[in-house]
Amino acid sequence: MSKFIVRGGNVLTGNVKVSGAKNSVLPIIAASLLGEEGVSIIRDAPPLDDVMTINKVLEFLGAGVTYEDEVIRVDAQNLVSCEAPYEWVRKMRASFLVMGPLLARMGHTRISLPGGCAIGTRPIDQHLKGFEAMGAEINLGQGYIEAKSNGRLRGAKIYLDVASVGATENIMMAATLAEGTTLIENAAKEPEIVDLANYLTSMGANIRGAGTGVIRIEGVDKLRGVEHTVIPDRVEAGTYMMAAAITGGDVFVEGAIADHLGPVISKLQEMGITIDVQENGVRVTANKPLKSVDVKTLPYPGFPTDMQSQMMALLLKSEGTSVVTETVFENRFMHVEQFALMNAEIKVEGRSSIITGSAKLTGAKVVATDLRAGAALIMAGLVAEGTTEVGGTHHIDRGYVNLAEKLSGLGANIFRISMDEDAVAEEAPKVKHEVVEEVNLFNIQPTWA
Ligand SMILES: CC(=O)N[C@H]1[C@@H](OP(=O)(O)OP(=O)(O)OC[C@H]2O[C@@H](n3ccc(=O)[nH]c3=O)[C@H](O)[C@@H]2O)O[C@H](CO)[C@@H](O)[C@@H]1O
Ligand SMILES: C=C(OP(=O)(O)O)C(=O)O
Numbered sequence: 001m002s003k004f005i006v007r008g009g010n011v012l013t014g015n016v017k018v019s020g021a022k023n024s025v026l027p028i029i030a031a032s033l034l035g036e037e038g039v040s041i042i043r044d045a046p047p048l049d050d051v052m053t054i055n056k057v058l059e060f061l062g063a064g065v066t067y068e069d070e071v072i073r074v075d076a077q078n079l080v081s082c083e084a085p086y087e088w089v090r091k092m093r094a095s096f097l098v099m100g101p102l103l104a105r106m107g108h109t110r111i112s113l114p115g116g117c118a119i120g121t122r123p124i125d126q127h128l129k130g131f132e133a134m135g136a137e138i139n140l141g142q143g144y145i146e147a148k149s150n151g152r153l154r155g156a157k158i159y160l161d162v163a164s165v166g167a168t169e170n171i172m173m174a175a176t177l178a179e180g181t182t183l184i185e186n187a188a189k190e191p192e193i194v195d196l197a198n199y200l201t202s203m204g205a206n207i208r209g210a211g212t213g214v215i216r217i218e219g220v221d222k223l224r225g226v227e228h229t230v231i232p233d234r235v236e237a238g239t240y241m242m243a244a245a246i247t248g249g250d251v252f253v254e255g256a257i258a259d260h261l262g263p264v265i266s267k268l269q270e271m272g273i274t275i276d277v278q279e280n281g282v283r284v285t286a287n288k289p290l291k292s293v294d295v296k297t298l299p300y301p302g303f304p305t306d307m308q309s310q311m312m313a314l315l316l317k318s319e320g321t322s323v324v325t326e327t328v329f330e331n332r333f334m335h336v337e338q339f340a341l342m343n344a345e346i347k348v349e350g351r352s353s354i355i356t357g358s359a360k361l362t363g364a365k366v367v368a369t370d371l372r373a374g375a376a377l378i379m380a381g382l383v384a385e386g387t388t389e390v391g392g393t394h395h396i397d398r399g400y401v402n403l404a405e406k407l408s409g410l411g412a413n414i415f416r417i418s419m420d421e422d423a424v425a426e427e428a429p430k431v432k433h434e435v436v437e438e439v440n441l442f443n444i445q446p447t448w449a
Contacts, residue, residue: 015251016253084109104153126162130184195394241253253283272291297327308332338366
């Protein structure tokens with residue numbers, strides 16, 4: 001157990017390198033299960049807890065997995081199990097992404113109901129609706145979901161009620177080996193979907209339209225292991241861009257792909273921040289007072305929900321009042337209570353938060369309520385008066401490679417300390433709803449629907 005200690009006041013300058021995208025590498029590792037021949041080599045795989053977790057799931061299934069110098073090798077030629085147990089799936093909901101590949105390849109799979117960050121109920125009905133349309137029989141019991149198909153899956157036309165990233169990925173992977181054509185309508189368009197489609201295509205799959213709202217997959221007989229380099233993490237890149245901006249700094253974010261960061265860049269520019277898009281990254285210079293802006297999260301290419309809490313931290317330092325509206329997850333404002341401990345004034349009204357700018361933030365003991373909230377609290381700590389202690393580091397370790405080291409490299413005063421179990425218990429956060437009840441995962445609608 002550990003904590004980040006941040007002392008505010010330093011301006012960030014210099015160069016920071018973005019790691020491979022967590023949300024690309026996880027489905028890509030899952031997709032490696034489809035490789036009946038050869039070995040997959042996945043480059044720029046970030047050393048994150050989530051990556052270690054999904055590697056364990058694959059090993060449990062019988063795949064040979066090695067991880068060295070950000071390169072993962074997966075030999076999935078001989079799988080021995082089609083079951084992903086609670087122990088791993090509860091840690092990370094992306095483990096559920098093995099369902100599509102296992103069902104397609106083995107015709108049978110049993111997966112524990114997924115856990116993960118408590119940012120919403122996060123149902124999986126759209127994944128299951130897709131598998132059922134392709135001929136799978138789905139059963140639920142004892143906390144597990146079982147899917148079986150009588151022979152090969154069959155191609156189908158599947159309209160997603162919500163443009164779910166995970167459902168698009170899971171169905172796309174299942175469809176690669178199905179008989180005939182699958183059409184995914186209202187598909188998610190995130191860059192990570194395109195990265196996964198590119199990987200599957202080089203494995204031998206036949207996929208058209210990834211990155212648009214309609215994806216067409218013609219099933220093939222077999223896929224093989226191939227080499228692939230994961231795209232840079234747009235959320236990590238955006239986090240460093242905002243961290244630079246909050247301190248009034250000047251930082252080059254190496255590897256950031258501006259095309260993947262459209263709405264983030266637009267909002268930062270509206271705030272008066274200078275963005276210089278270069279061939280191999282983006283330079284962020286913030287040398288003027290920040291203007292307040294309103295932000296609404298949306299599926300890609302809208303403003304990403306995974307950048308909402310970091311944006312809120314930045315808006316606390318802008319001049320004026322801003323409104324942030326969260327439309328993707330119904331419980332993604334838990335960081336507001338934590339910001340309040342740092343003297344922030346934010347009012348939550350339904351799915352919007354009203355943020356009073358020019359905040360005089362003060363250091364406090366806070367806790368990361370989810371992965372991105374952790375990064376946002378650290379950002380607030382960079383400009384707070386005094387020392388901020390950020391607990392809940394297990395959330396942050398799911399998605400940020402060497403966060404303290406990368407920020408220190410830019411001049412931040414941040415380090416990590418270990419805590420013994422007693423100290424952790426003593427400091428246990430008073431956070432509500434830490435675990436979302438795993439009920440009705442099949443058809444829960446967002447509360448505002
Ligand atoms: C590992 C990974 O890639 N995680 C990302 C992925 O999560 P994830 O794939 O879980 O997110 P989804 O796109 O599926 O969720 C979007 C919305 O759809 C709802 N929904 C989803 C599936 C379903 O079957 N039914 C349903 O109603 C969810 O509750 C949520 O309100 O996309 C999210 C939205 O950009 C990001 O915040 C996560 O970082
Ligand atoms: C919500 C996130 O991830 P996950 O879907 O893995 O919980 C995230 O990356 O911010």
